[in-house]
Each structure stands twice: as structure tokens, then as C-alpha cells.
Amino acid sequence: GSVVRGEIPDHAVIGGVPARVIRRYVPDVGWERADGGPGVKPVRETVAPEDLADKLAELTAQEAVEAAEAVAAAAEHRSGGSSRSPSAGSRTPAGA
Numbered sequence: 175g176s177v178v179r180g181e182i183p184d185h186a187v188i189g190g191v192p193a194r195v196i197r198r199y200v201p202d203v204g205w206e207r208a209d210g211g212p213g214v215k216p217v218r219e220t221v222a223p224e225d226l227a228d229k230l231a232e233l234t235a236q237e238a239v240e241a242a243e244a245v246a247a248a249a250e251h252r253s254g255g256s257s258r259s260p261s262a263g264s265r266t267p268a269g270a
Contacts (some may be wrong), residue, residue: 178193181211185199186208191240206214 177191182188183195183198186195187197187205188194197205198208201206204214216270246247
């Protein structure tokens with residue numbers, strides 16, 4: 175629902191009522207706030223479309239390894255923590 179009047183600069187994000195420039199793209203710098211405040215979003219390295227499937231497969235494999243490590247760590251924690259039980263002689267009676 176913004177009403178846009180006048181000239182809009184190239185490479186700009188517009189929003190609000192009335193519409194105004196929120197961010198603008200500065201080549202070799204990145205996306206910066208139009209009000210000059212903090213928050214420059216640097217340009218990130220991109221993946222060429224032809225390499226996207228390979229990068230996705232690498233990411234999926236990496237996530238699978240991390241998930242397997244997390245499951246193994248949780249299983250080790252459960253088996254190590256649940257098999258231990260305090261001996262009856264080590265309890266202190268209430269009020270002592």
C-alpha cells in the first residue's frame with residue numbers, strides 16, 4: 175500500500191507510507207541504510223548457477239555429518255548419565 179511519487183533511484187529498497195528509500199546498493203560496498211545508520215550488508219560471495227547443485231550436495235553432506243555427531247553425543251550422554259545412580263548410603267536424611 176505505499177504511494178510512490180517522483181523519482182526512485184536505481185538499486186534501492188523502497189517502503190513505508192509515504193514511500194521512502196530504506197536501503198540502497200552501493201557497488202563494491204554492499205547494501206547500506208539510506209539514513210546513514212549502522213548496518214551495511216556487505217556483498218557476499220555468490221555461487222554460479224552451474225555450481226549450485228554441487229554446493230547443495232556439499233551442504234547436505236555436512237549437515238548429515240553434524241546431525242550424526244549430535245546423535246552420537248546425545249546417546250553417549252544418555253548412556254553415561256542414566257547408568258549412574260547414587261548409592262543408598264550417600265543420601266543425607268532430610269533435616270540433618
